[in-house]
Amino acid sequence: MKKPARTKLAVAIGAFGLTLSVSAIADDHLEHNQSSVSAQVPTSAAEWFKVGEQSVWVNKRDVARLRKAKNVILFVGDGMGVSTVTAARILEGQIDGRDGEFNRLAFERFSNIAHSVTASANQQTSDSAPTATAMVAGIKANDGAISVDQSIARTEKSDDITAAKSVKTILERAEERGMSTGVVTTARFTHATPAVNYAHIADRDWEADSNLPAGATVKDIARQLLEFPYGDGLEVALGGGRSYFMRDTDADPEYPTQKGRRKDGRDLTAEWSSNYNNSDYIWNQEQFDAVNPANTDHLLGLFERSHMRYEADRKDDAAGEPSLAEMTEKAIKILQKNKKGFYLMVEGGRIDHAHHAGNAYRALTDTIAFSNAVKKAKELTNDKDTLILVTADHSHVFTIAGYPSRGNPILGKTAVDGVVAKDSLGLPYTTLSYANGPGWTGGLQRKEFNSAKESTVAASYAGDKLRPDLTAVDTENPGYMQEATVPMGSETHAGEDVTIYANGPGAYLVHGTLEQNVIYHVMADALGWKNRR
Structure with missing residues (x-):
């Protein structure tokens, strides 16, 4: 029977x-x-x-029925390696007064996981441009490349050659099929990870026309957003990077002593509003709150001249900035109006920047904010028709070490049963540290910080010790820079695999160890695209 x-x-x-x-x-x-x-x-x-x-x-249940996804949401925690997830999980629990080790971030409860191999076409350890390109275009590319194939030179400035080397992205293909699309990020909207969705260029640094080399005919990244040729254009574009869209003669609305970066005389923020019906351009919290998704079809929000504030510093922005979860909610409510479905990328971009600055507190609190955005997306969507993927483009040289007791503050000094542990020099050390970076001297101000309010706290050397004496240093201070073994002005990415977490239709395809470009093919298959190109 x-x-x-x-x-x-x-x-x-x-x-x-x-x-x-x-x-x-x-x-x-x-x-x-x-x-x-x-x-x-x-x-x-x-x-x-x-x-x-x-x-x-x-x-112990049957494999979920093979249903087609109507919607796909790709969450990218930039630089969110396994150690970052673990430490953020513990910190979130400890902040909430719970057992941090037993805590789980929202996406850690997803039904399927896999490893993602992050090596690019030409690098063992990659940057965000080719790793993000792999996820949205289905190919491996070279470092610095934005949705172009590996045969292009990073110095290529010809528009014709760039077009010939371009690879169509999942966002572009979604627009061709009549779906709604959006990108949300806490980084500049022209930064590598968000840019791979809508732009094609050999060098990720060519964000405004003022960044292009002499004689270039290729369009800068910001301009490519406004001249997007597929469907009816992106419905939602939220993040930072306002100056890359503004004329160099126009004063910034939030920082009136500073001006835009564009030398071509174009105000791309004004063009956004004129290009689309039922559209809006916003730059502060009050305007964001006033946006009604029911009657807004195209929304551009640029909340900082450069990157948005870290979650820990968002409260200090006088103009106000929405959280990543708030932006995610607004985006989904706008995109959900399309009966044909939607594609959305959400990036926690500043996790990466805080790691580069050797500042674990901001990296981890931004990871917690990223988890809250995933939680919000899951609340607003249905498992039966929405595939949610959560992953990272690469990891960082961020470590959790020593033998601290369970419940020891994750940002604190390593202690066993309340007794601070000592190294071979007789000095205390922290549980979290970096293999390289600016923390070795305890004090380089990093470009990853936007303002004096985001400054670092240094641990200085004393006498002839080979390490700083942390006895009197508050390592749980939000600005503390964890120690680094190898002295570098900026901490680097790491080359190990990162994790993919999947939930919803097509999630069963996420298992084992996958090359990073497989993520595109999982999304295309889940959407039922027979011709994934």
Whole structure:
């Protein structure tokens, strides 16, 4: 006799008094993470065993029916390697007064995970341009390249040659099919990761026309957003980088002593409003709050001259800036109006910048803000028709080390049962550190900080010690720069795999170790595109 596709099996978990229905789990796609089946931290061997057993039962279900996705949301935590996820998970729990080690970020509860190989076509350890290109265009590219193939030279300034070497992105293909599209980022909108969706250029640094080399005929990145040739253009574009869209004769509305970067006489923010019906351009929190998704079809929001503020410093912006979760919510509500579906990329761009600055606090608090954006997206969408992928473009040389006791402050000095541990020099050390970066001298001001309010706190050397003495240093200060082993002006990316987390239609394709460009093909397959090109 043939067994039914789903058998109803009640699993009683005595230690927690919880009954689970396997068929209900399959139908509702319950999250399989431990924290989704028990909010209590186990306190004995028997309870730990039961939680592990419980998690297997949650996973022991049929493969989800192969449904087509109507919508795809790609979340990219820029620089969000495994150690960053782990440390942010712990910090979030500790901030909330819970067991940090048992805590999980929103996306860690997703149904499928895989490793993503981040090497580019020409680099063992990559930058954001080719890694983001891989995800949205389905190919491997060279460092610095924005949605062009690996045969192009980084110095290529010809528009014709660039066009010939360009590779169409998932956003462009979505627009061709009548879907709505959007990109949300905390970095400049012309920065590498957001730019790969809508621009094609050999060098990621050519963000405004003033950045182009002499004799260039290729269009700068900001201009390519306004002259986007597919469909009816992006419906949502939210982030920073206002100066790259403004004339160099125009004063910035938030910083009147500073002007735009464009030398071609074009005000691209004004062009956005004139190009589209039911469109709006905004640059502060009040304007953002006033946007009604029901009657706004095209929204451009540029909230800083350069990158947006770190989450920890957002409150200090006099003009106000929306959070990543708020921008994600606004974007989804605008895009959801299209019955043909939508594609949205959301980038937590400043996780990367804080790591480059050797500042773990801002990297981790931006990761928590990124997790909150994922949570908001999941609340606003349906697992049955929306594929959500969460991943990183690359990692950083960020480590969690020593033998601190469970519950020891993740930003603090390593301690065992309250006793601060010492190294071979007799000096205390922190649990978090970097393999390289500016923290080695305890004090270079990094370009990754926007203002004096985002400054760093240094640990200085004393006497002839080989390391700073951290005894009297507050390593939990938001501006503290964790120590780095190799002295460098800016901490670097790392080359190990990052994680892909997947939920919704097509999530079952995310398993094992995948080349990063497979992410594009997962999204295209989930959308039911027979011709993925």
